[in-house]
Amino acid sequence: xxIYSLVADSLGYLYLSGVFSGxxxxxxxxxxxxxxxxxxxxxxxxxxxxxxxxTVPNSTGYAITEDSAQNAIITGAIFGxxxxxxxxxxxxxxAQTNFFVAKLSAINYPLSIQSLLPPDSTLQIxxxxxxxxxxxxxxxxxxxxxxxTLIIYDSYGNLIKTQPIDLSTSHIEVDLGQVxxxxxxxxxxxxxxxxxxxxxxQ
Numbered sequence: 001x002x003i004y005s006l007v008a009d010s011l012g013y014l015y016l017s018g019v020f021s022g023x024x025x026x027x028x029x030x031x032x033x034x035x036x037x038x039x040x041x042x043x044x045x046x047x048x049x050x051x052x053x054x055t056v057p058n059s060t061g062y063a064i065t066e067d068s069a070q071n072a073i074i075t076g077a078i079f080g081x082x083x084x085x086x087x088x089x090x091x092x093x094x095a096q097t098n099f100f101v102a103k104l105s106a107i108n109y110p111l112s113i114q115s116l117l118p119p120d121s122t123l124q125i126x127x128x129x130x131x132x133x134x135x136x137x138x139x140x141x142x143x144x145x146x147x148x149t150l151i152i153y154d155s156y157g158n159l160i161k162t163q164p165i166d167l168s169t170s171h172i173e174v175d176l177g178q179v180x181x182x183x184x185x186x187x188x189x190x191x192x193x194x195x196x197x198x199x200x201x202q
Contacts, residue, residue, distance in 0.1 A: 001040075005064040005074075011183060012046030015072050015107075017061035026053040033057070035080065041072055043107035049157050051185075052107045058082045059100070069122070070106035070198065075099065105196060123186055123197030132179060132201055136172040136186060139195050143167060148190030152176065155183050165190075176201065 001020040008014045019039060023032045026042045027050025034057035041061065042053040058080035065073050077097050081090045084102050091098050105121050124137040142148060145167050152161040152174075160179065165172055167190060176184070181201055188195040 004060070004062055007065050009066060009070065013070065014044045015041065015064050015066060016044070017041045017064040017072075017074055017076075019060040020055075026050050029053050031055050037079070039074075039076055039082075041074060041104060041107070043072075045155050045157070047156055051157070054104060054107065056082050056084060066106075067103075071122075072104040072106070073101070074104065075101050106198065121193075121195050123188060123195050125186060125197045125199045129200035129202045132176040134174050134199055136174060136188065136197070138167060138170050138172060138188070142188065142190050142193065142195060143170060145190040145193075148188055150174065151187040151189070153185045153187070154180070155185075160184065 001018065001024055003016055003018040005018070006014060006016045017040065019037050021033050021037050023030060029050070029052065031040070031053060037060060039056040039059040039061045040053055041064065043051045045051060059076055059078040059082040061074050061076040063075045067073060077099050078089050078091060079097055081088055089098070089100060121139070123139070125134055127134055136150065148165045148167050150161070150163040150165050150172060151159070154160055161176060165188070179201055184199050184201060186197045186199055
């Protein structure tokens, strides 16, 4: 395994990217390559807890940074078919290696191995920051379902709230009550789809 790039934000969260072969463990996730060498992107909390890992076959990562919403932006190379969410990239007939720039929705909750997700998977949350009361805007693709589940974790991966959701409405009102100040991960699941966001509680 080789770590080629890392970046830490102002809160102390850390992204790592690189390449691995065989089987590797990142926190609670064990991953096995789908090709000779797979790209990995993983993220850690300031306390050292792994929030998850993304892998992409036939590729490697060279540099990584993040935007103001904690989404990862990564550059690297592909050596064959590489699947990024619903997009598959491949090398051109005249080149054995092609380069890419990709954007990854923030890895911000400690569940199972993640994949690169389309833009609609990001939750819009307001007020943000808040004092414990906030609204989650339901993505358009989730409105096709009748129900879902809202799950909230703190920055250490502790489960804070699980709430069944009626998706007949486009907005979800959330009350966390009296919780510590910090960054909380919000996950909405529905019919196998996952939508993620973060909220800052002050």
